[in-house]
Amino acid sequence: MTRYYFYLSYGHSVRLRPGDRPDTDHWAGQLFTELSAEVARLVGADRRTQVGYYDDLVQPLTDWKAALAGVLSSTDVFVALYSPGYFNKSWPLRERASFASRYADPQMADRFLLPVLWVPWPPWEHEAERAAALRLGAGVPEYADEGLQAMSRLALYKKQYRTIVRRLAYRIVTLAAEAPKPAPLAVAIDEVTAEPTAPTEILFTVGVLAPQRAAVPAGRSPGSYGTAPRAWTPYRDLQHFPIAEYVANVAERLGQPARIVDRPGELGVLAQGAALVLIDPWVAATPDGLERLSGLASRIPEWATVLLVADRSDPEYAARGATLHATVADTLIAAGIARNRITLLRDADRLVERMPSIIDQACTAYRRTAPVFLPKGADSTLPRLTGSTDDREP
Structure with a gap:
């Protein structure tokens, strides 16, 4: 060593x-x-x-x-x-x-x-x-x-x-x-545990939707997948490291505690902080893929970022990638996800280059858009600077 x-x-x-x-x-x-x-x-x-x-x-x-x-x-x-x-x-x-x-x-x-x-x-x-x-x-x-x-x-x-x-x-x-x-x-x-003394961090959630190795669609090799969606490695020819782990590590280095969710029952936590959802376009080729995409779309909060990840050098993606990407994007848009919230990345170097800014933008969107919850028992009536409580806007 x-x-x-x-x-x-x-x-x-x-x-x-x-x-x-x-x-x-x-x-x-x-x-x-x-x-x-x-x-x-x-x-x-x-x-x-x-x-x-x-x-x-x-x-x-x-x-x-x-x-x-x-x-x-x-x-x-x-x-x-x-x-x-x-x-x-x-x-x-x-x-x-x-x-x-x-x-x-x-x-x-x-x-x-x-x-x-x-x-x-x-x-x-x-x-x-x-x-x-x-x-x-x-x-x-x-x-x-x-x-x-x-x-x-x-x-x-x-x-x-x-x-x-x-x-x-x-x-x-x-x-x-x-x-x-x-x-x-x-x-x-x-x-190890080490809490910041003046915490300004928000929780960052990485959601993953990808096939598992045992259920890859026809025409897709199982080498990019594992026993759970979080094991997905779209750039397997470069490094054998799951993309969800990579994104979570980048978030933590930037000061955001991060967690990964990849089960349908866990998706509700996307609304608890900043969120980035990683989607493998090949999920659209699975038997229940479109249904899963529609269900995911309903759980993605309006401030979350959606990232479709692929490898342009993968021959299997080259054969069907454009069609699968379009299918995933159209399904998400039809389910209510705005087109400008969906990004496609097809190159590992580009993903590495953009990931810090993507995470920062996701956190900024959460701070700007997420609802503010008043403490329990708080008076939800906001005070007015002038006028009585009976005043009405013209």
Whole structure:
């Protein structure tokens, strides 16, 4: 197993448009590159040697949770870029909890945790974490005032920024020499609990409608399917990873707790938060496919997004894909789903590129459109600024 000197953890930004590279992600990536080069220099490693890791290195359409469990088990030092977003999102907190799970003694876990003040926050919040992060910047007042992200962006602080990076690299190498070998195994990210301290997250539901392996339609190979619809892998030639798991992982990395539903009796939960429904066009070729599509349409809330997923390079899709797509779309539209809420994706790279913005748009639609439920016992009569309760609009 590859050994890493450090793992870099940070609060991801939400991408608003395809191809976005938000500031947080860009500058964290730059820091990772510079820190890796400095660590490699200190240990005498070739600059091409991978001495560190962060989750942007995980290949698209792979299981982030499984991949990171292995990485965190073979990492000596956990570098946390603390910011308000770090504490408001479950994903980075779960990364930290997964690394800490390797040690029975919390003090031992803290010993190999290197916090960095990435973006400052009010001093009365997360006081212990702030104090720990400030130790890295002793003697560099700009670090406490601006945080390392701002220092990395401004030429004015280039010298101070390089000082902090070199200091961080030296501490990584020093601690890595003291880390236990072999390293204890980390608990998988989906098996640890870490609640954001100021939760702003909404629940994100991924619904799946696809055939099961035992009931694939005539003319369709069973290789893309499993014992449940959630096992569907439309891009099986690229990675053997279910698309529903991929979408849920992306949502969680963007700060949205996610769940997957694929049974008819579970579809009611689509109305409990933001939702994205994944549909395999081949479902229209099953004996009860059109009936299932009509039934699904009646359970999809008006703010949910519907995504028809196919692989344009699949010969079986090339033979019947256009017809099946049109059939699914027409059935959903006839059942009341607006055409502009239905999107077809036929390429894995395009899906990877667009998924963050698709998830963000689904969450935005939920916030704008979902009904507001008053607390039990609340007065449903809204107060008026002027006039009496007997006033009527003309």
